[in-house]
Amino acid sequence: MTERGRRAVERESDVLQIGPSAVCWTGDALEIHIEERDKRLGVPWQRRVCGRVRVIPEALNPTGFALDPGGRHSWHCIAPRARVEVTMEKPGLRWCGAGYLDSNFGSESLEEGFRVWHWSRAHTRRGAAVCYEGIRRDGTAFASALRFEPDGTPVQEDLPLVAPLPNTLWQMERKTRADHGSAGVIRTWEDAPFYARSRLHSRLFGEQVTAVQESLDLDRFSSPIVQFMLPYRMPRLA
Known part of the structure; x- marks a missing residue:
């Protein structure tokens, strides 16, 4: 929830520390320890957000995939299926349910490599x-x-038909893939000028x-207006 400089980041083989928050492997689970301040646009104060999220894989996939011919960007679906346990102190809430874990990584920024992408998982x-x-x-x-077997093995499938989805309030274009080219939005969780996440x-x-479906427009993300707005949504510390 806060962008931080190099001095606030520490990394080891199984731990990533970013300021007071951290992500670590504990053997059978990924634990996310959250200690942050949530800054909302137009609100002069910051709310404390703290707690723990555990992601327990039900299957692991060892194979990553290059997203461009030069191999500058890769995507790895680490756990196609997982159980998620959320225990928050501030705000006080608990939740558990089905989840997923993946990673994007590369040698250049996303906006250098892509204009737009659409992703969904079920x-x-x-x-x-x-x-x-x-x-x-x-x-x-x-x-x-990709269809993932119960043990996490990925199987390449023929692409289903494109299923258009209605634009968001920010007029973000969304689409997914589905049999017969038909899908519907149950709920939009995140609606931002350059990003949308929906059920x-x-x-x-x-x-x-x-x-779960997401759409990302990196041309919008790179625009001067959005870059000017970002620090009001996500504080930046040296």
Whole structure:
């Protein structure tokens, strides 16, 4: 929730410390320890946000995927299925349910490599399914559909049809992949000028599923107006 400089970051093989917050592997789970201040646009004070999130993989996938021919950007679906346990002190709440863990990494910033992408993931009866597509900065497109077996093994599938979704309030374009090219938005959780995350209902690989979907517009993210607004949403500390 806070952008921090190099001096506030420490990294070891199984721990990443960013300011007072940290992410660490504990053997069978990824633990996220949160100690932050939440700054909302137009609110003069900052609320304390603290607690712990545990992500317990139900399956692990050892294989990562390059998103561009030069290998500058990679995506790794680490845990196609996981159990998530949330215990927050501030605000006081608890939650547990189904989840997922992945990672994007590369040798250049995302906006240097991409213009836009759309991603979605769904639990299935036996595993999970992920659809991932976008447009690279050079104008070339990429797209893939993966079905993950119960042990986490990825299987490449034929791409389902494009399923358009309604634009967000910020007029972010959204789309996903689904059987018969049809899907619907149940709820939009995050609606920002350059990013949207939503819950969908659709049919995928012959199975009725509930999916999490995100759309990211990196041209919008790079615009001077959005860059000017970001520190008001996310504080920056040296």
